[in-house]
Amino acid sequence: MERRFRYCPAMRPDFEILPAMAGDAERLRAVMCRGFAGYRGRLQPESSVFAETAAQIAAKLAGGGGRLAWQGDAVLGCVIAERLARGSGRVGYIGRLAVDPAARGHGLGGRLVAAAEDFLRGQAMVHAEVHVRIALPENIAFFARRGYQETARGTHPGFAHPTYLVMTRPL
Numbered sequence: 001m002e003r004r005f006r007y008c009p010a011m012r013p014d015f016e017i018l019p020a021m022a023g024d025a026e027r028l029r030a031v032m033c034r035g036f037a038g039y040r041g042r043l044q045p046e047s048s049v050f051a052e053t054a055a056q057i058a059a060k061l062a063g064g065g066g067r068l069a070w071q072g073d074a075v076l077g078c079v080i081a082e083r084l085a086r087g088s089g090r091v092g093y094i095g096r097l098a099v100d101p102a103a104r105g106h107g108l109g110g111r112l113v114a115a116a117e118d119f120l121r122g123q124a125m126v127h128a129e130v131h132v133r134i135a136l137p138e139n140i141a142f143f144a145r146r147g148y149q150e151t152a153r154g155t156h157p158g159f160a161h162p163t164y165l166v167m168t169r170p171l
């Protein structure tokens, strides 16, 4: 039975980041939905994380790039790194980054990104790519502080204007 994290200021964060296997798909889905819950009704279009099924997540995890952040038996965060099939084949995509709202601001998000980048380096990827909503400047700043720069703008289907930035960094 998974324990829910409750932040206690006196508690020293001691997170452990471990690979997520196909059997962790439901755990990853649950923490991802907790992480993105604050965006409900704020993003146009709505984030696709709310519609993603455990089976779809399990298929992504088969690539080996999923990571879960644990504290004891509580799952506090997640990320999935994947090889992109297009272009040179040397670009990896980092997505589904989320940290439980109660556990934010302790470096966990940064550590999950670093773990995803390590995985991509191990796969001989030379660049990492993230897609960041233009409506979320705090996330654009988060990735910019980690060396990511805008390389393109993308538009969700049905929208007349760009809705997200493509940000990349060399690995």
Ligand SMILES: CC(C)(COP(=O)(O)OP(=O)(O)OC[C@H]1O[C@@H](n2cnc3c(N)ncnc32)[C@H](O)[C@@H]1OP(=O)(O)O)[C@@H](O)C(=O)NCCC(=O)NCCS
Pocket (backbone or CB within 6 Å): 035, 036, 096, 097, 098, 099, 100, 103, 104, 105, 106, 107, 108, 109, 110, 111, 130, 131, 132, 133, 139, 142, 145
């Ligand atoms: C983006 C996210 C993963 C960051 O997780 P996190 O564990 O708080 O990340 P970190 O602690 O490593 O970094 C947070 C940064 O914001 C800063 N910060 C400032 N105020 C903060 C606050 N009230 N709460 C959290 N962080 C705060 C921290 O100092 C830190 O600065 P740094 O980038 O210079 O290190 C988390 O906010 C999240 O899950 N958001 C919802 C899902 C999402 O947007 N995912 C990304 C999609 S592109």
